[in-house]
Structure formats: C-alpha cells, structure tokens
Amino acid sequence: MLPFFTNPYPNELLYSAIARYHFYSGNLDCKDTLEELFDSRCVIPSVEIGSYFSVLAEKLGSRYSVESLLANHTIYPYYASFLSKARQQQILQDVLKGGQALYTRLGIVAGSVCKKDGLYYCAECAKVDHAQYGEPYIHREHQLQGINYCPHHEVPLRKYPITMDSRIQYVRFELKHMNLTAIYDVEPYKEIAVAIAKQAYQLLQLPLHELSREIITSKYRVLLRERNFITASNRVRQKELYQAVSSHFPNGFLQCYESELNEVYEYNWLKVLLRNSKRHIHPLRHLFLQNFLQQDIKSLVITSTDKGAFGAGPFPCLNKAASHYKQFIIQNVDVTRDFKKKNLIGTFTCSCGFIYARKHTTDIFKIGRVKAFGEIWLQKLNEFANGNLSIQAMARELGVDSKTIKRYLNGNVELNKYEDSKTVDEQLVWYKHELLEGMKQLPNLSRTQLRRQFQKQYIYIYRHDNAWLAENLPVKQQKQTPTKSVDWIKRDQQYVKQIKVLHNQLLTEEKPIRITRSIIGNRLGILANLERHLNKLQQTKQLLQEITESVRDFQLRRCYKIIDESLENNVPILLWQVQRVAAIKSHHFHEIKPILETYIAMKQDVKNDERTTS
Template identity: 25%
Template sequence: MHRARLASTTICYTPELLHDELLYSWLCRLAILNAWGTGRDAVRKIFGGRTVTPSLTLPTHFDAMNERYAGALPHDSFAALMEASTLLPYHRPFLDHERYAQLMEDSRSSNSLDLKLRLGLVANRFGINTPHRFCPACVAEDIEMNGCHYWHRQHHLPGVNCCVRHSLQLQQQSVPKEGLFGQPLMYPGLPSGEECITPECGFQFRFAQLSADLLLAALPPINNADRSNVYRNRLSAKGFQSSRRSLDYQLVATEVRHYFADFANFQHQSRLLQTARSPLRWIEDLVERPDRSLHPICHLLMIDFLFGSIAEFSLAVDAERSSREATRGSAHAIPRGETKKSLQVPGLEIEHLLRNPSLSCRQIAQQTGKSVGTIVKYRRQRKIEVKERRKFVGAQTRTSIGHDLLSGLELQSIALRNGVSVQTIYRELAYEKGTKLHRQRSLFMAQRTSRRDRWMGVLKTPGVEGISKARSLGFSDYAWLYRHDRSWLLTSNAQYRKSVSTRGTVNWPARDQELCSKVLTRMILLLRAEPPMRISVARLCSGLGQSSQWRRDKLPHFKALLSRFSETPESFRIRRVNFAIDFLVQRESDIKLWKIQRAAGLRIWPADLIAYAQRRINEHT
C-alpha cells in the first residue's frame, strides 16, 4: 500500500534551486512543473498530508519530504538546505547554541507555529505571518535569465519593504484562503503594471541592506553573554556610561530616536517606541537581559546605531569571544581564596591615585583595573588637569567640538569636521552636562521649526480642505506638534478649519401656516379612506416631509392640530364600529352583533365597546 502511494507521486522533473530562492518557492515550482497544481492536493503529495501548512520563510516537516523524495531535494543535507533556502541564517546569530540545536530538531517534524513560538516571534509582537512580496525589476530579470520568476529570500526579511538590488519598493501579493487549513502553495504572479516607487526614506533602504548583509553573513550562534558585553562595551565607548559605571539607557534611547528620526514611516514604529513611560525598553533588554528572545529587528537597529555594519559587529563579537577564552585560560593567575571583586581598589585609594600628579591616567587604569577613558572622566569631573598627548583631543579641538554640539550638527558630521572619531564626540558630550542640555534644546528648536514648516506646507497644499484631510497627510508632524507645541498648533489650525455652511433664517410663522393647511388636507383624505385607518400623528405627518418633525415648539398651530385630529385607540374602535353598522344597514335589514364584529375587523372588544355596539343595534331596530 505504501509503495503504491509513493509511485503515484513520482517526480518527473526536479528543478534546480535558484539564487536566493526560498524553499517554499522551489516547492511551488516543483508542484507546477509536475502538474500537481498548487492546492491541497499538491501539499498532500509533498508532505503526505493535506493539513500541513507550508511556511514561507521557515519551512518544517523536512523528514516527511525527505522520506518521500530522498535524493530529489536541492540539498542532501538538512543543514545545507536550511542554510541556502530559508531565513534561518537571519535568526541564528541571536540564538544560543542550545536553542539553535533545539530549533533545528523541531524543523524536521514540528509545524511552523511551534517554530515561531520557540523563536519568540509571537511574544515579540512584530507579526508572524510574512506577506508575499516581490520586486518588479527582479521579476523581469528572473524571467530573462532563468525563464521563470520566484520568491526571493531577501524580499521576505522582516521589516523590509524595498529591494536592495534595484532600490524599488516591494509589491505585495494577496494570499487566497483555501478550506480550513490556511494558505496553499502560491506561485508569484506578474507585476500589476503600476509605476515602480522608490522609497523616500533612506533609513528604509539602509535597514534593508543591513538585513540582507545579516542573511548573507551566515554568522554562527552567538553566546548571549558575549553579545551583551559587545553592546555594553560599545555603549560605554560612546560615552553613555554614568558615574556609577552603569549605562544611561534614557540617554541611549534619546540618541537612538534622534539617529533614526523616531523610525518615521517604518511599519513597526509604534512597536519600537512603545509607551512614553518606558520608551525603547528593548534597548535595555538587549544589554541587561540577553537570555530574553528579542526580534532580530531590535538587534539590527542596535547594530546599525553602534557599529554601522554587520562586518564590524562580527569583528567585535570575535574579539569578545577571544578575550573571554583568554580570560578563562588565565584564571589561575588570581590567587586562591580571592576573587576579581576582592582585588578591586577601594574608593578612597582611587581618589588618592586620581589626585597624584605623578601618575598618568594609563598608570592609574592599570592599577585599578578600570579603562583609561574612565580615569580621564573622573579627573575632569574633579577639575584635575589631564596632560594632553598627541592622540588625545586638544583644548582647541574640544572648544570647536563644543561649538558644533551647540549648533545642533549631526554627531558624525562633527567628527568629520574635527578629525576625530564618533566615540570621542560621545565622550565629550558625556563630560559636559551643560553642553548636552543646550544641544538637546537646540535640536528640539530645530525639529520644532522643521515640523512647523512641514505642517504649514500640508495645510497650504492645493486640494486639502480642513484639518482632518491635512492630518491624514501629515500625521507624524501633527502628532509631534500636538504633544510638544500644542498651543501653536491649535492657533495655526484655527484659520484653516473647514467652514460650515449656515442655513438661512427660517420663517417659522409661515412654515406653521403651511403645515396646518397640509395637515387639514391630509386629514380629509384619511377620513375618506375605506376601511377606516387610525389617524395617528405619524400618519398625519407621513406625507408632509421631514420639516414636520423639526422644532414643533416653534409651530404652535401645527402642534395643536396634530393633538386635536389624532385618534386614541378607543375612539378609533368606535369609528370602525360605526363604519361596520352603516355598511350593514345599507346591505341588510337584520343587524346582529356577530356581524358587526366581523365587519369591523377588530381583535379587541372591551365591554364598553360591546355595550356601545348594542345600543347602536337597538337604535336601528
């Protein structure tokens, strides 16, 4: 039975795995080229069951595929297949060795949701369902070079919305639903023919390039402690270390927001900024809680801010790993019974060393186990002269840096103008608290002026009428101004608010007289109706238009007529009885109560109504 099932799914043609192609895309082409279709039947032939949901970026059930088609897969090795056709190399550097091994084991049999749960993608709230994206220019190149187009790995990296190769915005293809088990295999369609859009934000392209570099770097799993130390050391080198040797994460968050311009137009902006009480909390988690599973997007943003490239980050990790191994090898150098903490110099002795002019900062650093930058910082805080050397920043350069910081220039521009590193600029900014405050104020004023100008430009745009339309176009500027410059915003918006048309003054006496005449006409028509209908206020006003429902307090005569002509249920029943008696009198000489009840068509006959009908019968007999 099992052999017959395998024979029914024999592969007639096996395509090659193309450059940067996802395994999901290769399975789509395999199913189409072998005339299996792309629905649930193709899924059954590939995985052996219709309930398997193929994952776009992190495929699973490798053992099931390998058992059915041993030797037909693009790679014989499971590790090589995951390396070449999935996004696993993108996630791997931020996993420890134990978690990565468990992840590889789960990929053989578990479903994709279990895999994403283990990676922490569900808890991170960055989204777990990757949309199907493609670049129109890449589609044209693929068809020209390979005769077909396919899904690319780099187009499906989280948070990426532009093509690194062509600098074009990616287009998204909708996913149809089939049955109860989600999406089937879906082959990429052709571009819609719309004009290709180039992303306006340079951050989007830089982030896409950094994500692609991480995917292609194929970094191994990084020890959590090594990664945390790399982040901590680089932040300390940039001057974010406080006087207590702890990192000032509030200052780091401020600089990160300024560096990335509050992640404007980024699809995960709200998730990254989080709340005002704890902005960019993930930065502290990256350093202080390395065991926590954070999305690679957070790591990439930190790498961009601290290192600028994946290559520099990889070198820093290698150096940290080598340092840790060297420290572990020389652990016997510490005397027995003592720890590193017991070898630290007491605070009073550090103070004595700092005020000893015969000792250089480097000598004090060697004796105390602290960095040279920390000793220099301590001495400058105590107004102790620090001897300048050729490799350090001189007084004239420091003054120039201070002026540039107050002017609000970018830190990288200041470093280029003064011929120093960006780390030196961060260090100088940390030394001078007054300069930092003045710079923050200067940057705030510059940002306020820029956002004011952009918002006024939106208000003056042709075709924009009203504040609601302007907010839909300049929502980020409006939100920032509403939070930081509300009084100016409300004052400026007052003259651009959409004017509300005012109606003319109503001549209420004339309208009252007009409605009275109409209700009299309506009353005559209702009295002539056969069989009789109850004359209610709603029926009297039904043909008079909506104006009869408005402001009846200004229509006294009309209101009085409605109250006078409207019938109660009791009076309406009496009128129906009279109509029935008159109808029977014209056609019959013998009038009975049951005949009146049938002709009147009333369901409710109270005792007083029966008595009234009986009196009318007696009058005619």
C-alpha cells in the first residue's frame, strides 16, 4: 500500500490525480511513478481510462475499488450505457490487466467522432478549482469526444497549450498556462451544443452499467412508438424518422459534428443505432437522437422498456356477460393501424366469442369498440329479456348502450352470408352498407374511382372480407389504349452514359463510398429496372460487373487513397495508421496487408524513378 496518494477531486480524471502524485512525490522519472503505482515500468499512461486497475486499487487501499475508479474518474461511463452487457463485462476484465483490447471494444479507434488531440479545460472551472483546492485539475467531462462546452458554466472549452512529448508522460494543469479571460468567440450552435454537453455530463453520473445497449434500444422504441415512428408490424419508419431528425437540428449542425445523415446509405448511423447490430455507434450520436426525442439521461432512465404497442400480454376479456370478466386470459393481440388517424389499434379476441378493439394509448380495461359480442353475450341478453328487465338495466349489466340492446332485441343487426352470426363485425356490416349505397347513387364510377371516393370503407372491407368486394364491385374496365413497349436498347445506352458520369463522381467523393448496384440505382432512380430487367440491358450489365466493388475491393481502394496521399505529402507510411484511418477490422486487414505492401513498394519505385530521371 502507498504511504500517500493525491486523492482525486470530484470528476477528476485518474490520469490527472496520478500527474499530481508524480509532482508532489518528487519523482524525476515518470517510470519511477509507474513502478510505485502499478509495479511495472512499462505501463503506458492513458488520459481517458487506463489499465492495471487491480494493482492500483490494491495500492490505494480499501477506500477505492476497480469499479469506483472506473465509474468516477474515467470517461468510461460516457460509452458504457451504449455497450452490450457482454461487452461491459469484457471491459471490466480489460482494465484489470493491460487493456490491449479496451479501446477497440469501446469503438474509440474505428468509431471516433470529433476526436480531441489534446487536453481541454473550462476557464471558469479552473478559477473555481483554484479557489477551492488551490490548483486546477483535469475534468473528465471536458475531455469527451464531441463535447465543446462546459456543462456547468456553458462556455466553450479551451485547449491546454502544453503538449505531451512522450508516451510515458503525465501533464499536470497549472494556472499560469491557462487563458482565464472571459472573452469567447460567438458560436452558431451554442444552445444545442450546451444541451448535448449537459446530457453527456449526466451520463458520467449514472451508476456503472445501470443502462446497456439492449435496455436503451428498447427504451428508444417506446419513445418512437409514442411519436408514431413504429409501424403496426413493429418496424421503424426509417424515411419519416430520417426527415424528422434532419429537420430537428439547425442547418449544418450534424455536418459540423461529423454526423451527417445519408438516407441512401444502408449503414448510416441513425439506421444502425436502432437495429440489433454489433456495429458501434458513438455516444455523441445517441445524444443527438435523445435530443430529438426531447429526453435527457434522467428521463430516459425512468422510461419503461418496450413490450410492444399493447404490452406483452395476457390481456383481459371485457365481456360482462362472461364468468371470466376482467380476467387475463386473452394471449394475443392483432395490431393494425387506423386508416384515417394513423393510430395503432389492438383487436382482442376471446374464446367466448367477444371481440373488442382499443387504441394503444387507452386504459387496458377500456373498450374502444366492440367488434363482436359472441354467443355467451347473446345468451345472457336473451335471459335478461325473458326476465322482464328494463332496457337500461340490461344495458348496465351487459356494459353497452341502450340503443345496442334495442337493436339486437328488434333483430336489426344485418347478417351477411360471409359472416358468422357468432362473430358479427358491426363495422364491416355498416361499411358494406355505405359502399352499396354509394354505388347506387354513383352507378358510373369504376372500381378505382370507388376506392378513391370511399377510401375508409374500401380498405376496411378489403382487409376483412375481400371476397365480398370481388363479388359486388363493378366489372373491371379494360384499358382503351395499349401499353407502349419499351425501347430497351435505347434505355440501355442512356443508362450506360448516366452510370459512367455517376461512377466518376463517386470516385472523387472526399469520403469514399462503396460502389454497388443499389447505390448506383438509388442515386439515378433506376434501381427497379436494374433489379428486374438487367438481362434486357446488356451494356449496363457488363458495365456494372466492371465497376461495382466487393467489400475487399472497397477496403483496398480506401487504403490506396490514404497511401497515395501520404506519398504525395512525403509522409512516412505506417500500415497500422492506414488501418486506423481506413477503419478496417484487424482480421480483414491481415488479409489485404500483403497486397498493400506490394502496392507501397510499387508506388515508391515509381516515385524513385521519377526523381532519378528528373
């Protein structure tokens, strides 16, 4: 155990506390400090998190644990809530030892956004720290990627002017090197940037691993469902969501924070974030989505997880005539969408024949509409009728309006030959009546015109009794003019010209885009023809075979571009840097590494020959 240690201040990075310890201990060599703290002179200091926490916690005594150091004095909580439960446990094991896989698991290497290249501070926080503790220190909330404002004082962060000259070095904040003036540049996105900074700070205050990717994704679906971005089949309305998120943020904001949305790209961050995918999404982008959903971390924590629009079931039977009234015996719900208002409607069918529907926002014991009363309900009605009860009394006992009782007692419920008397859908009967009346009043309307004139009725009948429509609608009218045949040869030549122009544009994009049939088809608006009629477009087919890229081809092109730029700028080529900038996973990079080495040698030989001849 150490004889003394400079205990971390609130929200101080462990790196900062160790830098202070190194200063006050009087050690001249950082390696001596590393040996005292970690029993090793080979540990590489890490600003964000660190490693060998098990050794350090033992040295510091019972006051500190691995979990408390990780939760309170690293930036790990910024990432933790958006990691899977399995990956959270892996990271706990990583920090106990050397932490070789730590930053890869966090996605900091491949998924970095607005990466910071130094240490940052808030001038106002530095003044407060000096007054309270006698010295400034490194706040972890100021070092987060993508966070440019102090969440406490709402002022821009400033970069500390001292750079790290060695990998084995600890930088300690000193007031004399800080710019403490209260003059700041005007920022165009200050309001929303400050809100994001406050959200990020709340992440740091969460108990370790209170949230995980599985939990938070489920909560997102609840919030999206409330805003009608989830379909009746439980799918995300990606196009509508993309448009809503894009319009929510100020023009240029997402581009400024390296998070521009590309609707065409299958793996844009908004789509991946809401899928059950192993791809890492940066915490900053999660905060953008939460800002759009008008949530902060505190409100997100108390949001329930998704159990479907109507919950997981079972559901109550609301047939007042049945002995199992209000008992949870209905196992499933049929979810549809209201054609007019777009609300989700759940239909609940009980074995007693009682069928009712309600909106997903209403109380589970409240009926929106009864679709069928069933045999038990009808038997009870007949018993009450024979017992000389009043209409109002029967209505109260059976849970319906008195008009419904009268209609059934008078036999005014119309039954169609396609309907079972045990499960009469009153809405279906009424809509059929309205459509037949419309056809009588407007006898010259075609099927298409009727569908447009009576949209609500037509769609409902189509879903519940399509055979009735086929029998009762007017005969289909034949088209008077023949369909024009397509000149596929001319269209083929036209497509080839368009694709060549687009191909050249895609190759010059600053951020490389993989050239695929779907990208070309979507950009040109011809994807349907490329998928269905490509055999009729022989020149187009041949051109696509020549220019479309496999995943490996795309990886090589990205690497070639980085290598060419390095050679042009006379920058040494390091393959590990090429891998990092190109964002290629290690097992893929090992496969293409020999090809890249050959390419580098060839390009260098060409460059040397040019120098010799000149």
